[in-house]
Amino acid sequence: MIASMKLIDLVDNHAERIAEQWAKNVVKNPMTPYYQKLKADRLVPQATRLYHHFRSLFMEPKRAEASDGYFSKYAEERYREGVPLHEAIYALILMRRQIWLYAEFQATFSTAVEKQQAIDSVTRTMLMFDYAMYFITKKYRELMKLEWFETPNT
């Protein structure tokens, strides 16, 4: 966990900068065309919120439950804005990548020991984003009321 603290501090301290870089990236990414028409002042706050929330999601002992609450709300907001599911997911993937792309990440984990810490941080971050993918797709499904059209198979 100590290894991941470095990453958490980095994300928390540079949330706005990372969010700005993400916003620049998401508006020109060919996989997220919906975001192209959105202004940075609408995009930056949603990423900043996630980056500031990163610490609490990381520290929470019941991480899955904490992710459920946060990312279900995230999904609901994106759904109401009319963002297609695959783009909402990819925008989140870009948010995660932006953390690693952030210039200081390289400097944060440079030595051999720190490489091990990097692996630990990456693995823990992935776990959190894995939950995010699951809860976002689950919430979209509920909001689209797809059960109206499906025969239950379980």
Place this chain on the structure above:
Amino acid sequence: MSGSLKLVNLIETHAEPIARQWARDVRKNPRTPSYHGIPEDKLVPVGMKFYDNFKQMFFTDKPADTSQQYFARYAEEHHQRKIPLNEALYALIMMRRHIWLYAEFQAIFISAVEQKQAVDSLVRTILMFDYAIFFISQRYQELIRQSIEEKLGVVNVLRMESPLGAKQGPYKTAIMIALVIGAFGLTYYYHAMLGRNIIFTHLLYIPIVLAGIWWKKKGILVAACLGGYLLLSHLLFLKGMPFTDDIIRAAMFLVIGTVVAFLSEGITRAEELYKPAN
């Protein structure tokens, strides 16, 4: 890349045991209940096929382009099995985790140099799976839209909804005018000419139902119009006969017209939920 090669070699030589471990895990994970009923022997080939494609993605400069078709097919197969997208994606995430779990178990990244290789492998694997998640969720959305369109097929024929968005309004109005004139004529013929009050009124449900489907709440006006005309015609031409039957008939016109109108509105709202964002 050499670190990734190590991982690829591991996947290539151990695809079957990794896939089997994944299959066991996915069959009991609380987030993938749709997989619990699928026999392990059917799941193992799914995992093996995936790991085989994973290996191919590693050796191409454009992994997204190479894998798009494979992931589209993967989505189609899972959608056909009625596995919800959130579960299909979580099963995929578990496939990735099982690679790492197996790699850890095999202890392939021990030395300091290998730790650097491990980071490279992790990053590259994550990139592959990011593409997978994107393409699978995109294809799922298309398949969901297609299947709902199919389920609404007959209703859409009745609604005269053109898939190309052509205006059908004038045709609907013309058909409705013809049907209402026909209904008026039929009522006049039976009431004024034959002096009878028999089952012809069932035919009046055709314009009532169609008006409800086409114009929703506004369509109730047609039911009210036909019900009113039926009562007026009874008052004018069937003076000696009991009025109760036609009052009940007129009331039923309104009830049926309203029910159909609300159902049609519900279908339109449901359609809007899954329509792609513009």
